[in-house]
Amino acid sequence: MTARKIEFKGHGGDLLAARLDVPKGRTLATAIFAHCFTCSKDIPAARRVAERLTLMGIAVLRFDFTGLGHSEGEFSNTTFSSNVQDLLAAAKYLEDQDMAPSLLIGHSLGGAAVLKAASDMPSVRAVVTIGAPFDPAHVAHNFGSAIGKIKSDGEAKVNLAGRPFTIKRAFLDDIAATQLEPAISHLKRALLVLHAPGDTTVGIENASSIFMAAKHPKSFVTLDDADHLISRPEDAEYAANVISAWSARYLQLRKPPAPIGAPEGIVRSTEADPSGFLQDIQAGPRVHVLADEPESSGGTGLGMTPYQFLSAGLAACTSMTIRMYARRKKWTVTGVSVDVTHDKIHATDCSHCETEDGKIDMFKRIIRIDGDLDADQHARLMEIADRCPVHRSLEGEILVETVTG
Numbered sequence: 344m345t346a347r348k349i350e351f352k353g354h355g356g357d358l359l360a361a362r363l364d365v366p367k368g369r370t371l372a373t374a375i376f377a378h379c380f381t382c383s384k385d386i387p388a389a390r391r392v393a394e395r396l397t398l399m400g401i402a403v404l405r406f407d408f409t410g411l412g413h414s415e416g417e418f419s420n421t422t423f424s425s426n427v428q429d430l431l432a433a434a435k436y437l438e439d440q441d442m443a444p445s446l447l448i449g450h451s452l453g454g455a456a457v458l459k460a461a462s463d464m465p466s467v468r469a470v471v472t473i474g475a476p477f478d479p480a481h482v483a484h485n486f487g488s489a490i491g492k493i494k495s496d497g498e499a500k501v502n503l504a505g506r507p508f509t510i511k512r513a514f515l516d517d518i519a520a521t522q523l524e525p526a527i528s529h530l531k532r533a534l535l536v537l538h539a540p541g542d543t544t545v546g547i548e549n550a551s552s553i554f555m556a557a558k559h560p561k562s563f564v565t566l567d568d569a570d571h572l573i574s575r576p577e578d579a580e581y582a583a584n585v586i587s588a589w590s591a592r593y594l595q596l597r598k599p600p601a602p603i604g605a606p607e608g609i610v611r612s613t614e615a616d617p618s619g620f621l622q623d624i625q626a627g628p629r630v631h632v633l634a635d636e637p638e639s640s641g642g643t644g645l646g647m648t649p650y651q652f653l654s655a656g657l658a659a660c661t662s663m664t665i666r667m668y669a670r671r672k673k674w675t676v677t678g679v680s681v682d683v684t685h686d687k688i689h690a691t692d693c694s695h696c697e698t699e700d701g702k703i704d705m706f707k708r709i710i711r712i713d714g715d716l717d718a719d720q721h722a723r724l725m726e727i728a729d730r731c732p733v734h735r736s737l738e739g740e741i742l743v744e745t746v747t748g
Contacts, residue, residue, distance in 0.1 A: 675714045675715040
């Protein structure tokens with residue numbers, strides 16, 4: 344995953360701070376994550392969801408609503424409706440980048456906002472809410488005794504999560520006038536409702552109301568004993584896994600098909616990304632894997648490096664050779680694993696090598712054999728490991744013939 348810090352104009356023209364998490368390799372879809380009331384784009388739940396989705400090829404835009412986090416503007420001048428307009432501005436930004444969103448994810452009041460905004464985003468195919476209120480006015484209970492002062496004086500300072508915020512009467516009037524049920528019943532998108540039964544900030548009855556108001560396709564998944572902010576890593580990871588698995592069904596993610604398989608007996612490497620190093624590897628008509636370089640070398644790290652493939656050949660051949668011998672002898676071997684590392688060393692550091700100048704390739708092999716074996720049997724299997732055909736090829740004379748295809 345790579346992250347881009349970006350800015351776009353919100354509903355009132357203020358610059359909103361955002362982070363666009365982009366998958367390694369091809370981007371197959373784009374999502375927007377709307378954070379909870381007075382939170383920011385960087386809450387742990389948002390980060391984990393973004394990380395999980397990028398592994399699927401889904402880019403994720405997270406942004407701070409007007410007046411929050413690193414975004415410009417005055418929070419006191421915002422309302423629930425202005426948050427919805429900020430979401431629409433985020434979608435417009437993505438459309439201008441040819442990345443129109445197909446998935447909306449909203450946490451708490453952000454969940455209510457995505458439900459309200461979805462109908463104005465034609466590209467959206469699926470919506471996810473996490474601990475969302477059915478009625479945006481539900482958020483007013485956070486203001487406690489200050490509600491009377493807000494109504495009488497027009498505004499008041501309210502401490503939320505240990506920080507002071509100015510709440511104006513316009514905010515109260517806006518959430519009181521907003522009804523989500525019509526938006527939910529006419530959503531016409533797949534809906535996933537995530538909620539914890541013990542959520543003391545937004546009660547589980549809100550999830551029930553959202554779910555009942557929605558039409559199919561709709562799904563509900565409990566977050567068990569998670570708190571409202573999904574602050575525990577294991578809860579955030581679970582939510583991220585559920586969202587990624589569920590969304591794949593509705594976003595119609597279509598990865599470009601692998602090239603047609605090579606003929607039997609042929610290993611073929613074909614460029615998958617001319618701008619990088621990613622390769623499609625076909626071994627005969629049915630086997631397809633990826634090869635690449637690590638990110639530090641300009642690749643994406645999505646596939647093994649060429650030397651890792653070479654190491655894998657030695658490791659696999661060693662394990663197979665040991666297994667075949669043990670099977671023929673009817674020895675009790677319950678498992679074999681082989682670790683192989685590759686390095687370049689100076690020839691002068693090799694006491695038994697014929698080459699004396701320059702560098703040579705060194706493969707270090709660690710073999711583990713589990714089973715009911717005595718010392719002699721174990722030693723014999725370690726000797727047999729050196730008879731692996733790939734091992735012999737690497738130590739023998741090798742000829743590579745190249746012709747034009």
